[in-house]
Amino acid sequence: MIRLIVFDLDDTLYNEFEFVKNGFKEVAKYLSNKYAIHIDELYKKMRELLNKYGRGTIFDRLCEEYSFNEEIMNLVEIYRSAEGKLKLYDDSYEVLKKLQYNYNLGIITDGKSSVQWNKIKSLDIENYFDKIIVTDDFGREYWKPHEYSYKKMLEYFNCKPHEAVYIGDNPAKDFIGARKVGFYTVRIIRECGDNMKLKEEKGYEADFTINNLNELINIIKNI
Template identity: 55%
Template sequence: MIKALIFDLDDTLYYEMEYVLGSFKEVAHYLGNKYIKDSEVLYFRMEQILEESGRGKIFNIICEENGFKEDINDLVDIYRSSVPELELYEDSREVLNWAREHGYNLGIITDGSSKVQWNKIRALGIEKSVDKIIVTDDLGIEFWKPHKRSYLEMVEHFKISEDECVYIGDNPGKDFIGAKEIGMKTVRLLREKGDHIKVFFDEKYEADLNITNLLELRNLLENNQL
């Protein structure tokens, strides 16, 4: 019997690109004010670079194109300190409320810069909706998923067995390996949007089953199919 639902955060409970774009706006606003440039133009250029080249060198390219004399680390810090407006997916909110009402233990395990992830958590207002949150960066980068430590800490925190937990995530490259190794059940959420929706690996990496929204998870739990 499942007693705990453990969730990934980014692109599982909310659309992570909302954070990225909101943080770009903070950087664009800073640069626009400092160099008397149109911050909207800078922001839209950042969006364009993101679509063309990915996230790696966006601030470098913006500075090179405009002749901005900036320490890129300072811009990264502005990005990481940003707390843009974020919203949970509607089905996330609904299922978290349902799970709380039905006595499930609720947790989140998320990778990424500790400052960034906690800013996201605060922006989403999700701390009161779950019992335990583990930002793996707080443990050390060597304990980011797929390392087993965060999954084991959840089991220990809730004082239940591994097979009484289900981990729900979106990224087969890291979300399910550690969970499966310790005996957790795993569910992959394939939403319409997200960085990993077109990524598929072999059985070792994939979850036990796939769903397209969290209402399906609720139905599975209600019918004792997990």
């Protein structure tokens, strides 16, 4: 019988692109004030650079294109500390409300600690969960797929691995550690998200695949 349900955060419970857009808006505002270029133009340019090159070099390319003399790390900080409101997917609210009084609920999430905790605050979801682990709080080497956080989670609830399930969106890292520890695993494939097109390689796959979190209810009942 399942007693513990642990979720990934980004692109599992909410659309991380909303966070990215908030960050872009904040950086566009800062640069627009400083260089008198329209905020919409800068924002649009960042979206274009993201589509073309993916993450990682957007601010470098932007500064090069406009000859901005900026410390990239400063722009990254502005991006990271953007305070726009985030919102869970509708099915996340639905399923958390259904599960919260009958199961122990947790989150295990990767990413820079301060950024992840800001997201959690902005989403205003702490009340739904009994235990939230930001892997970065233990150190960079403990990010998924490291098993440590999954073991910590079991320990906290005094729970056996076969009583626990982990739900995530990224087959490159979400299910490896979870499986090694003995969790059941569920992959959510949504209409958008960075990882929806990633193929699962052998050993990386989840036990179940769903397209809507409400499908979890039946899976958990039948395990």
